[in-house]
Amino acid sequence: MAHDNxxxxxxxxxxxxxxxxxxxxxxxxxxFYRQGIRAIxxxxxxxxxxxxxxxxxxxxxxxxxxxxxxxxRYDREFWERFDKAVTAHxxxxxxxxxxxxxxxxxxxxxxxxxxCGMTNAAVEYPQADHPARKVSxxxxxxxxxxxxxxxxxxxxxxxDTLGDGLLLLIEGAYISGQLFGAGGPxxxxxxxxxxxxxxxxxxxxx
Amino acid sequence: MAHDNxxxxxxxxxxxxxxxxxxxxxxxxxxFYRQGIRAIxxxxxxxxxxxxxxxxxxxxxxxxxxxxxxxxRYDREFWERFDKAVTAHxxxxxxxxxxxxxxxxxxxxxxxxxxCGMTNAAVEYPQADHPARKVSxxxxxxxxxxxxxxxxxxxxxxxDTLGDGLLLLIEGAYISGQLFGAGGPxxxxxxxxxxxxxxxxxxxxx
DNA sequence: AGCTGTACGTACCGATCGGTAACATTGTCA
DNA sequence: TGACAATGTTACCGATCGGTACGTACAGCT
Numbered sequence: 331m332a333h334d335n336x337x338x339x340x341x342x343x344x345x346x347x348x349x350x351x352x353x354x355x356x357x358x359x360x361x362f363y364r365q366g367i368r369a370i371x372x373x374x375x376x377x378x379x380x381x382x383x384x385x386x387x388x389x390x391x392x393x394x395x396x397x398x399x400x401x402x403r404y405d406r407e408f409w410e411r412f413d414k415a416v417t418a419h420x421x422x423x424x425x426x427x428x429x430x431x432x433x434x435x436x437x438x439x440x441x442x443x444x445x446c447g448m449t450n451a452a453v454e455y456p457q458a459d460h461p462a463r464k465v466s467x468x469x470x471x472x473x474x475x476x477x478x479x480x481x482x483x484x485x486x487x488x489x490d491t492l493g494d495g496l497l498l499l500i501e502g503a504y505i506s507g508q509l510f511g512a513g514g515p516x517x518x519x520x521x522x523x524x525x526x527x528x529x530x531x532x533x534x535x536x
Numbered sequence: 537m538a539h540d541n542x543x544x545x546x547x548x549x550x551x552x553x554x555x556x557x558x559x560x561x562x563x564x565x566x567x568f569y570r571q572g573i574r575a576i577x578x579x580x581x582x583x584x585x586x587x588x589x590x591x592x593x594x595x596x597x598x599x600x601x602x603x604x605x606x607x608x609r610y611d612r613e614f615w616e617r618f619d620k621a622v623t624a625h626x627x628x629x630x631x632x633x634x635x636x637x638x639x640x641x642x643x644x645x646x647x648x649x650x651x652c653g654m655t656n657a658a659v660e661y662p663q664a665d666h667p668a669r670k671v672s673x674x675x676x677x678x679x680x681x682x683x684x685x686x687x688x689x690x691x692x693x694x695x696d697t698l699g700d701g702l703l704l705l706i707e708g709a710y711i712s713g714q715l716f717g718a719g720g721p722x723x724x725x726x727x728x729x730x731x732x733x734x735x736x737x738x739x740x741x742x
Numbered sequence: 743a744g745c746t747g748t749a750c751g752t753a754c755c756g757a758t759c760g761g762t763a764a765c766a767t768t769g770t771c772a
Numbered sequence: 773t774g775a776c777a778a779t780g781t782t783a784c785c786g787a788t789c790g791g792t793a794c795g796t797a798c799a800g801c802t
Contacts, residue, residue: 499704525701528735
């Protein structure tokens with residue numbers, strides 16, 4: 331019984347994510363989202379997190395990698411929200427996407443809303459090889475795929491066009507949500523999506 | 537004949553816009569748009585423009601003001617494109633907005649496309665009091681007003697919702713244009729707008 | 743010619759940027 | 773107790789940030 335330690339697995343996990351790293355990621359997530367990645371320096375992050383700067387660079391190889399980690403976490407949380415709307419309406423892609431968009435429309439009206447972290451990161455980093463941008467691009471590509479798939483499930487005459495139209499509405503809601511704040515156009519994203527869907531599907535009885 | 541200098545009026549004009557200032561604004565426009573405002577330092581601007589740094593600060597009180605000037609120029613060029621589509625189809629707001637969106641959809645497919653300079657600036661500067669953001673917000677507010685007005689002219693059942701829906705599609709095209717590049721969802725912005733419009737207008741003979 | 747105002751360039755400022763070296767301290771295991 | 777991993781402390785690096793003090797070249801006017 332050399333290493334049958336009961337928390338060995340747990341230790342291995344913490345080995346990869348020490349306590350300081352989690353605090354750093356929590357703070358980075360908050361500051362990056364609210365003020366932008368370029369606007370926040372590493373000094374401000376470690377100061378707010380109450381940790382030392384070397385702790386940041388022991389857990390993340392660079393600020394760019396920290397930004398990418400922040401976005402990977404954002405990506406996970408995004409799909410949680412998305413899949414929650416999907417599983418709430420099994421077999422009904424129209425209701426699924428509308429449920430998701432209703433949630434988006436509501437969040438855009440809250441004071442702290444600042445759009446989609448991944449969309450914003452892609453705007454901040456136009457270079458194709460930036461690690462943060464790569465996470466964003468992967469997320470958007472997958473979202474596009476899912477939306478086109480759902481549009482197909484709705485029986486759209488041109489599923490790819492409808493899927494892309496829904497993506498345009500979503501991105502538009504992200505942006506105008508942070509541009510206009512409460513009372514802005516993003517409030518109507520679900521309503522407009524419903525109109526677009528109904529105009530795109532082939533009515534069975536027509 | 538004390539001051540009947542033939543170039544006096546011209547001089548007064550140049551007084552307000554010295555030669556160096558125009559070169560600076562040209563370079564700033566190019567670099568800011570392609571790489572982002574925060575990504576470009578004033579040193580790179582003056583180096584590329586081939587002028588001295590004090591020339592920048594004699595014409596612009598700060599980098600933020602230079603960014604605002606860049607966006608004011610962007611705003612003028614935006615409305616030129618918009619009004620060109622409008623005047624091409626007098627009295628037909630549906631054709632007007634579709635002509636504009638066709639142009640947007642085409643531009644999103646070009647390699648150098650990086651979205652809307654004002655939208656991007658608003659993402660880069662979330663603070664409400666930033667001079668660059670103010671220019672962007674003013675532009676978007678006016679655009680929203682015009683779109684709702686056009687939607688009313690189309691006879692939409694809910695003109696405000698349609699106008700906002702068109703704005704969402706436009707902003708979505710800006711963003712996904714720079715996220716996906718050629719072949720992305722922005723290509724279909726005019727098609728989706730046409731679907732949304734037709735689903736929103738009250739058919740006279742129905 | 744001499745004066746004046748204007749545009750420009752050289753050189754520099756303090757502050758902050760992202761990132762690191764070296765070492766002390768802590769807590770948790772065996 | 774001894775080993776080890778994680779964290780903290782301090783001080784530092786070169787580069788770049790936005791911004792400026794100050795001198796100069798040159799124009800038009802008298």
